[in-house]
Amino acid sequence: MKMDVRPPVLAAEQLTVHVGRRDVLRELNITVQPGDTLVILGRNGAGKTTLLHTLAGLRDAARGVVLLSGQPYAAWPRGHEACLRGLLAQSQPDFFSATVLETALVGRHPYLGRWDWESPEDEAIALAALASMGLEGFAERQVPTLSGGERQRLAIAALLAQRPRLYLLDEPLAHLDLHHQVAVLDHFGALAAEGAGVVMVLHDINLAARYASHVLLLDGAGGHVFGAAHDVLTTERLSSAFGHPLRAVADGAQTLFIPA
Numbered sequence: 001m002k003m004d005v006r007p008p009v010l011a012a013e014q015l016t017v018h019v020g021r022r023d024v025l026r027e028l029n030i031t032v033q034p035g036d037t038l039v040i041l042g043r044n045g046a047g048k049t050t051l052l053h054t055l056a057g058l059r060d061a062a063r064g065v066v067l068l069s070g071q072p073y074a075a076w077p078r079g080h081e082a083c084l085r086g087l088l089a090q091s092q093p094d095f096f097s098a099t100v101l102e103t104a105l106v107g108r109h110p111y112l113g114r115w116d117w118e119s120p121e122d123e124a125i126a127l128a129a130l131a132s133m134g135l136e137g138f139a140e141r142q143v144p145t146l147s148g149g150e151r152q153r154l155a156i157a158a159l160l161a162q163r164p165r166l167y168l169l170d171e172p173l174a175h176l177d178l179h180h181q182v183a184v185l186d187h188f189g190a191l192a193a194e195g196a197g198v199v200m201v202l203h204d205i206n207l208a209a210r211y212a213s214h215v216l217l218l219d220g221a222g223g224h225v226f227g228a229a230h231d232v233l234t235t236e237r238l239s240s241a242f243g244h245p246l247r248a249v250a251d252g253a254q255t256l257f258i259p260a
């Protein structure tokens with residue numbers, strides 16, 4: 001039998017994250033294997049975005065280490081990390097007078113040399129990413145003419161065009177209607193099934209329960225619980241983390257969490 005010797009797409013070892021003098025997270029140990037979908041949950045201000053940026057290598061940890069595909073960020077050649085991990089930020093930069101296709105093509109930049117233009121293959125990848133987000137026919141539109149949900153799907157398409165091994169998503173469902181929420185989560189579920197790692201911040205506990213293989217629940221005071229989704233998602237833990245009582249309602253094989 002052939003063994004898969006590839007390292008985890010992401011690992012955090014004894015990671016402590018500070019904001020100012022406050023620990024938002026203490027001594028986190030997580031591993032994200034190819035195929036895993038890790039959902040980060042916690043109340044407003046619990047430190048989810050701060051953690052995601054630390055996992056993306058954009059922010060230093062107070063202590064501990066983040067390993068991207070087995071190596072600390074600093075050990076990867078400059079710029080190469082963008083071929084391995086992609087971040088969907090919570091708020092998107094303004095793309096002044098750019099077209100939708102030009103914006104999606106930004107996802108290909110990590111693969112281009114300094115003086116290279118995008119190739120027909122890059123364009124085909126960007127167009128396929130737009131189509132996967134239901135934006136076929138939008139290629140020549142100016143970004144400022146898009147609705148909020150269309151802009152969010154464009155940002156996701158640009159990330160998809162980047163084709164990293166690890167997707168870090170900060171509230172990917174922001175501005176999306178119900179159909180597109182499910183379509184986006186299905187899409188990342190399919191990428192995970194093909195071997196990507198997905199880490200995302202969600203606010204919807206029931207969508208987390210439906211899509212997560214693993215959950216990291218932050219208590220906002222440095223404490224956390226990490227484990228298989230069905231172990232972490234209990235009414236007691238969720239009620240305590242969110243500071244609001246929840247009850248569980250069985251719906252066939254699914255459990256729904258409802259605010260009491």
Ligand SMILES: Nc1ncnc2c1ncn2[C@@H]1O[C@H](COP(=O)(O)OP(=O)(O)OP(=O)(O)O)[C@@H](O)[C@H]1O
Pocket residue numbers: 019020024042043044045046047048049050051
């Ligand atoms: N530059 C800063 N100076 C002071 N406090 C900060 C700074 N940046 C973030 N914080 C605080 O750190 C805490 C964690 O912020 P973070 O954005 O990570 O939370 P979050 O869990 O993503 O919240 P939300 O669910 O509201 O998006 C918050 O209390 C925030 O106000």
